Amino acid sequence: MFRISSLIAGASLLALTATSAFADKNDDTLRIGWGGDGVMINADNYLGGTRTGIWFTKMVWDTLIERDNATGEYKGSLATAWQWVDDKTLELKLREGVSFHNGAEFGADDVVFTYNTMSAENSGARFRAIVDWIDHVEKVDAMTVRIHTKEPFPQALEFLSGPMPIYPHKYYAQVGSVGMSNKPVGTGPYKVVEMKPGEQYTLVRNDDYDWGSPKSKAKITNVIIREIPDAQTQVAELMSGGIDVTADMSPDLVTRLAGVPGLEAKMSETLRIFIIGLDAAKRANNPAVNDVRVRQALNYAIDRDGIVKNLMAGAARTLSTPCHPLQFGCSEEAAVKYPYDPEKAKALLAEAGFADGLDLTMYAEAPAKEAEAIMGNLAAVGVRVSLNRVPYEAYRDAQISGKAPAFLFNWGSYSLADASASISFFFKGGEDDFAQDKDVIEWLKTGDSVTDPAKRKEVYASAIGRITKEAYWIPLFSGVRGYAWDADLDFTPYADEIPRFYEYSWK
């Protein structure tokens, strides 16, 4: 047995060159392997709500507005112009001459239908927050719509450029969500050829995509997407030429893959943030975390720089804010900082009456690898963490039902570049707010409803100041996503965690 294994070991070292033997450049087909976060549930991503669903949506559908990734500027996509009629009414002019993949002409009816359907109370939309701000949408004429919001909603443009694709109204009304998922029809740069749910999706370039969309016309003719849940299987496929690109690589894998001839690999920071939430609202029966000194001590105890450097290949940033600094209104200056200082942590713990150490139950989602290093840090200051690493559903159950005094999690803000997508979700009262700080709630209510950007920045800064001073959370670091691709492919990752597959081309 030993001889066999050393044989395999020797042989596998020889194999560390990637082949594009079956490739890909020749038949102009981009083969994507994804699925590390779970397979795409439903191509109708209003109901599906998965990360890869967002990527798929970007390929097949369009939104009214598109945010330019480089400048952050909002550009007209299916809408060409927009203005606030009053603080609760947004009027949009729609683009002429756009048609869906099934030949239907795009117009006001499609916008009205899509948004009214999805924002309806029992639409089944997976994340209410995405559509919940819409009261109703009104057709003004064939190419003009008005969106009426429930409350003043300054983030509207960010949302409209986010996960809110426009569906062809007749088709969707006829086939419904399942029909749409099985045979998607959009306006986007790629048309769907075949869907094998949970297995493989085949797309072909939309050759009529030249109506002036800010998204480019697709450069590669064919796309085949395969759902591959295991990272090591993705790597094997990548190295043997079975796929050309994957986005599920760990920092360690990226480091190794970058050294493989014929492949390129890169870590890219994302909008996702990693946090340990603390139950400051006394939901769980653990008085320790109700003490601000303990919460501050925990903040001091964690060596964020060390973790980012060693476990995340230095690609992430350390975090002091309860939101991502790239988001609008997420001011790092406003945050109270807790640099790594184990002595201070011990002193604060002693002051709070835990000189002999503290037992802390922490819940984490199953794949949380960072938890290891964090537990190591906490152990060093005398905090004995018993970690419950459970599947997401069980984690969420424990958290909501108040069984978790501390919970390690990550938050992607639905890829929205506005601080409200994180702070307001978690600190504006309600069940997901474990601080229940009255001032913060008031500030956020203001910030989420005034349209003046300067005023918004000001109140979010106040909220960030209070949240970090009280140490309701332990902000850790931003997320990273590891991409690896065939060196023949011209590929660039983006900070919003959405690869633009239509932009990539063969070298």
Place this chain on the structure above:
Amino acid sequence: MAKPVQSNTGSGLLRRLASNAPVLISGSILLALVVIAVAAPLLAPYDPYAQDLSRRLLPPIGYAGHDPAHFLGTDGFGRDYLSRLIYGTRISLLIGFSVVLIAGFIGTTIGLLAGYFGGKVDQVLMFVINTRLAMPVFLAAMAVVVVFGASLTATVLTLGFFLWDRFAVVIRSTTQQVAAQDFVLAARSAGFSNTRILTREILPNVLSSVVVIATLEMGSAILLEAALSFLGFGVQEPTPSWGLMLSQAREQLFFDAWLIYLPGLALLSLVLAVNIFGDGLRDLLGARDRT
């Protein structure tokens, strides 16, 4: 009154054991592994939980870049791999023994009662056994672990409460045979209580079967734990379980393959030793084949 059915006197058994090469070899390996497990704190060069993020993924001896301070290298958190493998022996054996203890108790009890009383009792217990057999163990184990949270204790209890079927089936038929023997009939007619007959007359005579099944089931239990941990439904970090180590290292398969080879080989050797020992024991004791 109690009379052994099998004529295995202690010394005779030992003599035969000593002359059976596979049993001897596997037994020695097993003994060595038990010693490693018990003496883990003395043998392991490092604390298996001690992280050093600046010394991650060091290769074992024989590879370029090997650090002599870590004979078998380090894992993704800079923990000494040899130390983790040594402590992993402890986890696997602990799980093997405890699962077999629980399962053996449940299964033997059911088997004894069903085999001895027969009739209605047997029918009901056979129904229980059949129901258990109709449940997909792995699926059920995953569900149970989700309910109680994944941990060492949950894994042991789950496997213990699921892996008793073989004990029950074999002990039931062995008991049926033993119960028909003259000395049991004599004890019955002498008016001894059922409890006394079961524990004093029958149990000693089915015990060798129990031991044989226990050894063989231990192998399955260890493998099942590894598979559950591999999928994230078993023992949790930072506990050094071999299955969990494999799970954590699997994405390094093509680059740091030793991370995969070592725990796998450890697992294979342990289960191999347990199984060969069990097979040998079965032949020696002449117990009934489990099939």
Place this chain on the structure above:
Amino acid sequence: MTSFIIKRLASAVLTILVVSALTFSLAFLAGDPAIAIAGKDSSAADIARVREYYGFDRPVVIQYGEWLAKALTGDFGRSFHYQQSVADMLASRLPITFGLGVAAIIFALAIAVPLGVAAAAKPGGLIDRFALGLSVLGQAMPTFWLALLLVVLFGLTLRWLPISGNATWQHFVMPTIALGTFALPALLRITRAGTLDALRSDYVRTARAKGLGAGKVLFRHALRNVMIPLVSISAVQLGALLAGSIVIEQIFALQGIGALSYDATLRADLPVVQAITLIVAVFYVLLTLVADIVNAILDPRIRESW
């Protein structure tokens, strides 16, 4: 005979009911299905809305009753997670797992039968030792570890076989070997033991005495003797392969029942977990039922014990 079959049938139905009730309550405890349906990153309010909408706040017994009533009409409901009909999902995934299972059994039989017979022909010989070694090794081999080694060897080093997916028959070769190795030891032992029995039996001795060739004797008589236990063990092994299939399908990205059951358990996708458990239970119960009835026909004493 009829009363035996009726009794046996009743017990089979009862078994299935108990198993399904147990899994229902277990899967129900396993996690709040509302969280699973609402999905990752959903707010607590989203979750509460789902819980009420699906009626998860009602007593488990009532929910089980509803499920059972529908299941009896062949309606397994919709997957919480995928929002698709469970029956459709199973229909599209069963062939993959079943095909893989059958292939693995055939692979195991193709090695076990000739090797087992040859081993029994000369007990203690070289082939016998090899067979014993193989069965012991197969029994101790962690399936998932073997699968990883196969990927390294055949997928990456030699590049003979595709690594993941189910597009062609080649995609099933590695999963088949990995799963087949799991099934091999039991089949090998049965073949060897059965052949040994047959060789010791009177009719084989007679056949030999009549001057029939060793090969003919082995394959005509011994194999016939082995056939019945072999078939029934194969069937039972096929059921047991589902467990192995969970890990194997995960590694080779095969979208069969194994991968589905893993996924569904993780996400507390109750209707899917329920349906899979039921199918496995029914499969097992049917197999044993048929075996029992066949045995009862052959051996009248069994009937009397019921």
